[in-house]
Amino acid sequence: MTNSNTLDLLTNASSSTTLLTNLKDLKNTVIGNTWKKVEVAEDERLLQFLLSLLEYPSSKDVSEDLATSLELMSETAVIIGALANVGNLTLQPLLLSSTPTSLLQLITSLSRASDITAKQLEKILPHLLRALRNILVSTADMFWGHMWGVGAERKVIGTGLVGVEVMSETEVIGKGKQAAGKSIAPGWRGQATHALGSIFEPDNLTTLLSLLEAHSDPQILLPLYQLFSRLVALPSHRRALLSWSTPMTAHAHGLGSSSSNIPSPTSDVPFIIDHLMSSISLLTPVSGTYYSTRKPNNRLIEASLDLLAALVKGQPSLSIAIRSWNLYDEDGGMLDEESPSPSPKSEFVGILTGLVIAGPTIVRIAAASCLTNIIKADRGTRTSDRIRSTVINYQLLEEIVKLLQSEGPEERVKLCFILAALVSDDAALQKAAAEKDCPDRLIGILISVNQDAEKGEFNDDLASRSREATLLALASLAMQHDATRTFIADHSPPVLPHVFNALSSPSYGVRAAACQLARALSRTVSILRTNLVDSGIGEEIVKLLKREIASNGNGNGNSSSSGSSSFGIGESELAEEDIGDRIWTVEVAATATLCNLVADFSPLKAVLLREGGIELLCDLTKSPYEPLALNAMWALKNITYHSMEVTRIMVTSTMGWERLKFLLSPSAIPSLRVQAFELVQNLFSESGISEISKTVDSFGEEELFELIIQASGEDQDVDLRIPAIFVLSNLALGNEKIRNALVTKVEVLEILSNALNSPSDALKIPALRTLRHLIESNPKTHKLRPRQQMIDIFQPYQLKHRLKELIESSTSLNVTAQSIGLLDVLERERNAIGTSTSSGGR
Template sequence: MNSLKHNQAVDELNSSDPAVRVKALRFIKNNIIGNRTKKDLYIQLNVIPKLVKFLKSKDTADSQVQIQAAIVLGSFAYGGEENVTEIAKHGAIKPLLECISLQNDPRLIEAAARALKAIYKCPTADKNDIFADHHLRDLIALLNPDSLHPKTERERIASVHTAELAATIIARCCDTNEQQIQIANAGAFPALVNLLTCGFSKAQEAALDALAYLCRENPEFGKAIVETKSETSDSPVKIMLNLIQDKSSTMRLIAAKCLTHLSRANAIGEYSNDITLIVLPTLVKLLDEKGPVREEAPHVLAYLIRDNEELQKAACDSDAVPKLADFVTHVVDQESSYYDPVGDGDKLKENALMALAAISSLTDDGRKLVVEAKIIPHIVAAMSHRSYGIRAAACQCTRSLSRSINILRTSLVDAGVATPLFKLLSDDSTDVQATACATLCNLVLDFSPMKKTIMELGGIEKLVELVRSPDNTLRLNAIWALKNLVYQAESDVKETVMKVLTYQTMETLISDQESVEVQEQALNLLRNLACTKPIDIEEVFKGLSENKLMSIIENKLCWWNENEEIIKQVLYVINNIASGYERHKTAIMNRPTTILTRILKYMGHDNPEIRVIAVWVLINLLWTEDKSASSQVRVQKLRDLGFEDKVKSMTNDENLDVRERVKTVLNQFSQV
């Protein structure tokens, strides 16, 4: 490459003549657009600091220098993550944000906004600067095309385009709840809702996208958006339901996405029929499109129907499964593209697998359709794909399918899912490991024919290794899998697990400092270890010691208003111990103030499930196979503590299960 003219162009940027600098900037711009090699060359020639210097200049005599500098920076930003890192390193973001102030030339504002849009396309770009000083206020102001005071039709179109850029930047800067709050407080909702009615499709799409991300997983903001009226007094939801019928497939997709996010935020319950009859069918039809629309449609569909049995059934009825299955089996893998660690074909396959996982997560009908589509071998093969997203999505699919005992025992076994799934426990991606671990939870239950295979492959040792991970999700899923592995298991399996895990590690997990969910599952593991046979309870007493076991129970019983799931699990632990030998019952009876009186208190809890478990504890403490003196003393002690009077007051409990258990207890008291 003849670099002489490029060196000369960089040198000319030092000229005192603005016309020479503008000419050099235009030369550089024309050379680097769409040319990665030229971009690398100019970066090596250290052109970025010069561009930043132009943006910082207070000399506004000729704004063309700043405009062209912003355009060139934007072009560099479209060159990849490394380029964005280089731009940020030289401090370009703050000067670009200064350029979007309304006091500047509208052409400079547009050029700077375009550059910022390119920078924030990069997922690793630091977004903190946009929330500092007045920058967010300036950005929100640009959402109103009239803020640039356009006088001609051409200027009007340019100002709408700038509003589109501003909305796109906002959509890329609300990753966290705190960012959502700051953007909302700056007045984004009215400005974005008004932009929905501007009549320019690209700006409307950008506004929809921004609104979608602002209300994602945020019920408060979902409701606030729904209640925001446009300047034409139209309801935002009605505007979106109109836009979802647009001739543009991109518009239909983004409108569907925004309505999906509002639905998931529980903000549009009164529009549930529209979600079922308009939004869902629109997303299924968009699977027939090409390019980015077809790629994203399964992702939105998966999010819409997740955890919703009714919508999953509707998706089954709309023939979504054959279309999604076709993507999994026939889409050709493609090389990676800019800012996408996988190719377009890979992303489509990943999204299709996630949609299939969602469709089959709650309904047997969905699982049956996936099996009938004959794609289980393809799902298993996807576990070895080069894309970590596809590997994780394949795990998620398997997890949904494994909820059917029949499929678990037939199709998944026939496809040989156990070995490739086990390998993913050692995947380079923590996300894949966590999803594989979650999937394994169903495969290690006692009725699963793959439980033995997983154990023979070293599953216990691997899960214990993952239990010590610093990643909360991975640690949670690993302890969950171990809990399932010992559920209704033979004593020798429990012993094998605890030899590797150790009671000390389980005790640490019960008091996990990072995750209450880990504590809950560790208690559930303890519950399962102390279940089925008195000999299993005895092993727990030996493994922890009676004092330590009772201390754990006493500590967790204090969580009255903190976490009901913890309370349930610790009561189940007590219940299992109470079903053991006399010495196990005595261990509980010896702690009247720290354990028994708290159980009595939980018999009056608001949650009926907690009341039921507490009464079951009493049933097991009262249970006796003989009329020995020790059992009579135990019954009298419980009577003296007020248990009989409490149970008598529960005979008209609103919960049927509680009432039935209460009858049992009163009968037991009457016999002694």
């Protein structure tokens, strides 16, 4: 039947019973028929009529036929839930019609109604909650990307990149908008953003979480767990869920808690955390027995583990609370309370460990994810806790490797993301994984996925997420293990062509993961010099960064260049949205790789210069996203290390003296300020006397000295003081005018004296070098002699006496050597050397 006929049949139904019959016919027509779903959703009048049925009936209507009214709501909810699974063609009209709001209002009304029995409520709630879940989860997938990887679409937030715990507030701009712009109209973006946050509004959150207290039916709990686990990605959402506490008033419908057998918490933990741990413990078979008489519902356990994993990720306080949580028996006594330490039977982490080792695959994977997040958030402070965490990590690695050998593509995607998180920042685990042939297995998966995708035997979305997950896992395994990096670089059949192709993938997640792997490989000098050059990956990284910045504007945070032009979004709207961490994932990974690629020994340094890389990096120092700006500064610092004069001029002229002055000033972000001083340190360290003079004149002598004095004060962080004093040591190699200008400032003399007294050897070294450069005569003379003028200036500071003390007491060989050198200058005329900051990798 056509939409017009459908609407006529529904609106002209002679009775509620007839209307119910017609709704069931529509439901049967819609389910399994994608085009019919689109037709229904796009018919505004029909959709409005359906939504009108999701209103709590008036007292008069209820008194006439409550049961039929509830059935009408149930059938309508099933239809709405089915419409939500198609994609943006149906989501757009559903969101523009405020369907989530209608569902939430109805759920609230029904939960508080006094004339509805518990049986009637438990019959209708699953339909309404599933419809709400379908709409909001589909919306999240549309705007944020898939929960496990980005997928074929160019979306951002779903990346599983290591080190990124949660995304930033509300809706991201830039890449996320640019990615979804072709499929998501700006007119309903606000509706989607509001819908994703609607369940965390206080009244709605109270309604939904009260259902967890009042009902134990899996059909009610499952959609709630799945809904929350998908939407707590935003910090504000997670805070709202964790801060909710049980209302003091009883439920309006008079229901007692059917979960009264769930034990009380053993520590002060949020309601949702305690609820999840209690439910998982009661539903889980332990040592062949059950805490519940019901057969475990694996889907429900999986969903509760997923939600717990999402909540504890990156939250040390929650990790600590979960570790100390113990299960109580029904009589209120703690199981195994006489044990000197918690046993796996009573202690939650032990229960999770058991679930990882045995059970259905979906539960094992969910438990592995949850346990990984708990341990990564906090390994414990006591030695016993840390030892146990290490043991569990190796158990997790063992089980993940086993599962990777046997499970299907979708499961492997999850396992790769979990593996990447598990071994990140843990060199020992990366080594252990290599010993288990994990890199070889992942390479086999990557090559197989690419081959099957080329044959058309692999779904594009799943193929993209598989590539992303596998590349990311390889990157984590190689980040701190040189043998794995070499294995990947020299593998046969070769892997690097796959990495090269991934750098230009239409999937943002694949490009990001490929960048991470390239970054890991670039940490080995031999690979950087040969494999990354020969494969073209190094040059492609430069081109990739240019493409990403070009598609996203110039990266400096101006509204005209943040991707907003593609969506017609005004400046005022952008001001209301924060920039998400993950919209810069590719750029951050690419610039981190460039930090290694432009080291002084790298042949790719010339490629960057040829491709306009300096202009690009200078522009990125203005990015509002600190990690991206920091990496750009770090790369520029490496470019200037042991550089030619023409390169140094290119950097300063491109960045501009005013910008460099700002980066050196207290107004700059501290991390960028440190890098700026190290960059200036490199500019001076490779310069002759005349170039030093020109650079000082370009800065402005007084302004430069003031910036150095501000950064070298005792009230500043040591990380900033070190490069600032090194700049002083470089300036001391300039002409007599510059040296005299330095020592006429009492602040400079005090800075050097204080640095010698500092407990930090890293501060003493540049101070000693500065003194030597000031005191030692010009190296162009035939013989080096101390400058008597300088000796006289430093006479009150008793340098000889202090140098002898440093030589006798210092445990640092560098400090001792520098002290001996300066003492020799004072007494026996020794040679002097300059310094520059070392080229560092990221």
